Amino acid sequence: MSDTKKASDIASKLTAELQNLTDELAIKKITLKYWCEMKKAVSDGNFARCRTVLRKAIQSAFPDKNEATPGYYFTKAGKGQVERFEHLALWYATASEERWEVVGDDARNQHFTGFSSSPETTTEVKPETITEENTVTEVTASIPAEATTETATELTLESMKIEALKLDADTQQKVQDALDYSGMSLADFIQKACTIYATTLTGKAKQFDSDLSGVETQELLSAKYKTHPGRAREMVKRAIQAIKIHNSEIVSETGDRWHINQTAIQSLTGSKPQTVKEILTDYQDDIDSHNANYELTPYLNRKADKRKIEDVIDVAALVPNGIE
Incomplete structure (x- = not known):
């Protein structure tokens, strides 16, 4: 049987057992039960594809709601950032295990925005009475507030949409796939990407700025310095x-x-040829002088x-050793 x-x-x-369930902890328990079962049953290489199959099945069985x-829980992540209510199983059907411990609307608001619910940052939907199977349940949903004036709202990581990054279509799809697989918010993804790229660049900058004149030639020729950005010029x-x-x-x-x-x-x-060619321009006068002095030609x-x-x-x- 294929994965x-x-x-x-x-x-x-999973969708069969979720029918008629509304208690979040019960939904969480059943979702994680089958999530873990799937993780054991399929290969790591196909897990992302299988995860998509599972989530699509949940969305098909429990379509999004407008109220x-x-x-269900409120969200505007993914799907073009459309505000909607998604089934809670979709909250827990994620590879981001830290989300498994985030239970309740207030906790989810803080998880995504970093702010606690307050009059300034959220709009509260007043409790409404919903009758289901002769049971009256009060449901309160905290919904992030939108701008209520005509003035432009300051753009933040939390409010940013993936389209604002102006990526090419292929890259945008890769980022969206990564978000879907990890369960991370766009804000968290951008912060982690910045951290990784900044660390890489500063590391290379430190290498480039380091003085290699004190390193012995034999060591410069070793594999240790092979990728050092300053090695070529020194050699x-x-x-x-x-x-x-x-x-x-x-x-x-x-x-x-x-x-x-x-x-x-x-x-x-x-x-590399191009690297040597560029560096030699800085020493061309000295080279021409030496070649002319001894009447040397390429032949x-x-x-x-x-x-x-060699x-x-x-x-x-x-x-x-290095040259002063």
């Missing part, structure tokens, strides 16, 4: 210096010297015995 078929069968049992109804400087030392101090014949150019530096540093790097510059010049040996 989606398993989820469909479990959803049928406060026993067994280019040392490679240029190594070729200059070789040409002026190690050999005496023109045929044994090497023309300093992008290809030679790439071979000695292992850095000289095509040695008759097929020698390669086999002849050892940057770590000639320039073991």
Whole structure:
């Protein structure tokens, strides 16, 4: 049996047991019972799809309401931010387990907005009497207040809609899928995304700003510094210096010297061509002066015995430390 078929069968049992239930704790107990059953029955890779099957079954069996109804809770999350009352099973049918402990309308208001109910932040629907199976139940729903004046309401994370992010269609759908899967509010999602991205960027910035002149060349050539944003520039400087030392101090014949150019530096540093090309522009005058002084041309790097510059010049040996 496929995972989606398993989820469909479990959803049928869940919706059957939810019929005529209005007590939130009872709805919670039954929903989590079948939620956990589904989690055990399907593979992790198909869980998001199966979760959607379960939620759609609940929505089909218990359609949204336009007014406060026993067994339902107020929301405007998802679905284009339309205000509505959803069945409580949808509140608990989520991978965000922290929501399982949020019970009651007041607790949900605080969970989404971070504010407790007050005259300034919520509008209260007065208790109304609803008769169901000869039982009279009083239902009070706290609904977030909307702007009551013509002046524009200040945009906050809590009031922001996903459309306000102006994402392309593909990215918006991915974000919506992530929200549906996690059960997070858009505000919580944005805050977590900002935290993660800011941490990544500041970490890279610290790396870029760090001075590598005190790091030994042998260590710079190791895997430890392979992705360091400052490595390429530091190694280019040392490679240029190594070729200059070789040409002026190690050999005496023109045929044994090497023309300093992008290809030679790439071979000695292992850095990307475009990166080396951009860095070399800062040292071009010095390079041109050295090449002209020893009458070096690119053709000289095509040695008759097929020698390669990386086999002849050892940057770590000639320039073991940083250059002042």
